[in-house]
Amino acid sequence: RASPFFESEPPMPTTKAYAAFDNKSPLRPFEAPRRDPRAGDVTIDVLYCGICHSDLHQAKNDWRNSKYPMVPGHEIVGRVVAVGNKVTKVKPGQLAGVGCMVDSCRECAACTRGLEQYCEKRNTQTYNDVERDGITPTYGGYSKRIVVEERFVLTIAEQTKLEAVAPLLCAGITTYSPLRHWKVGKGTRVGVVGLGGLGHMAVKIAAAMGAEVTLFSSSDRKRDDAKRLGAHEYVLSSDSAQMRKQSKRLDFIIDTVSAEHDIAALLLTLRLDGTMVLVGAPERPLALPAFPLLMARRSIAGSGIGGIPETQEMLDFCAEHNLTADVEVVSIAQVNEAYQRLARADVRYRFVIDNATLG
Numbered sequence: 199r200a201s202p203f204f205e206s207e208p209p210m211p212t213t214k215a216y217a218a219f220d221n222k223s224p225l226r227p228f229e230a231p232r233r234d235p236r237a238g239d240v241t242i243d244v245l246y247c248g249i250c251h252s253d254l255h256q257a258k259n260d261w262r263n264s265k266y267p268m269v270p271g272h273e274i275v276g277r278v279v280a281v282g283n284k285v286t287k288v289k290p291g292q293l294a295g296v297g298c299m300v301d302s303c304r305e306c307a308a309c310t311r312g313l314e315q316y317c318e319k320r321n322t323q324t325y326n327d328v329e330r331d332g333i334t335p336t337y338g339g340y341s342k343r344i345v346v347e348e349r350f351v352l353t354i355a356e357q358t359k360l361e362a363v364a365p366l367l368c369a370g371i372t373t374y375s376p377l378r379h380w381k382v383g384k385g386t387r388v389g390v391v392g393l394g395g396l397g398h399m400a401v402k403i404a405a406a407m408g409a410e411v412t413l414f415s416s417s418d419r420k421r422d423d424a425k426r427l428g429a430h431e432y433v434l435s436s437d438s439a440q441m442r443k444q445s446k447r448l449d450f451i452i453d454t455v456s457a458e459h460d461i462a463a464l465l466l467t468l469r470l471d472g473t474m475v476l477v478g479a480p481e482r483p484l485a486l487p488a489f490p491l492l493m494a495r496r497s498i499a500g501s502g503i504g505g506i507p508e509t510q511e512m513l514d515f516c517a518e519h520n521l522t523a524d525v526e527v528v529s530i531a532q533v534n535e536a537y538q539r540l541a542r543a544d545v546r547y548r549f550v551i552d553n554a555t556l557g
Contacts, residue, residue, distance in 0.1 A: 225340070244341060248368065271340040296351060296367065312505040325337055352513055366522070373454070389411075393423065403516075
């Protein structure tokens with residue numbers, strides 16, 4: 199049935215999707231319910247959706263919070279097909295994006311500052327969550343269409359490599375936000391730990407901001423890639439001699455690694471008052487050494503995605519500097535194979551689903 203608030207075309211009550219039905223079975227086709235659009239809603243035909251490592255964690259219930267059936271996907275790029283009669287941000291035909299959140303309380307101190315990712319009453323995730331009514335499930339971007347409130351829709355400049363824009367909605371903003379918050383720019387010496395989906399965007403963005411970038415990796419396999427992406431130095435973190443040469447060189451480190459790892463030697467590469475920010479999420483707590491922090495008044499912090507205003511700023515920055523993710527496009531039928539490869543880090547540097555293959 200048509201919504202009384204909607205222009206252009208009536209809403210679709212369900213949409214073709216791929217879902218996880220438990221933590222052991224492969225993803226398979228699913229008809230995902232979508233709510234009847236409201237006056238402030240935007241309906242988007244999903245063109246591409248990135249596969250984030252957190253999709254794999256959620257599908258496998260690694261974080262012990264999964265709800266099934268689950269349609270993953272929070273790196274969404276598509277085209278607006280209809281808008282509610284109170285929508286002013288976008289029009290039908292425009293490109294649009296949806297990231298990790300689709301709502302928040304909109305009233306707390308964080309939300310009123312445009313920091314919805316830190317909503318004091320908890321933001322509403324794009325998938326594996328429920329709407330603010332506490333009942334309606336949210337389903338993500340491994341689907342043909344999505345309905346999102348205007349405030350949580352991002353605008354995207356017309357460009358040719360849309361598939362490479364999709365990962366900016368998570369990997370891009372997750373690295374951009376701390377770089378901006380800690381005022382990275384020309385003259386800043388930045389270390390990036392790990393060269394994966396997050397790390398490769400951290401290198402690109404930090405270099406575009408004018409920073410001198412040093413990449414830390416546990417293997418030598420990606421040295422050429424790091425230089426191509428914008429890193430000025432490549433350090434093998436398992437080589438103690440190379441690590442000693444970096445002593446007290448850096449102003450800032452962004453650690454993107456989601457596996458258990460030793461941060462003590464990394465902290466020693468920071469100068470007086472240097473900061474290490476964690477954006478990776480290891481399953482087990484990291485050991486926090488006190489002396490590297492005490493000896494040079496170093497700090498360790500964390501950062502999670504970004505608010506809607508900052509995410510739009512990031513998209514505009516990336517468009518201005520011609521920054522996109524390095525991607526491998528897959529069909530929806532290849533999603534389970536992509537998950538297997540992602541689990542063994544066999545991707546450079548982000549899988550992206552071509553949603554046209556949903557049929």
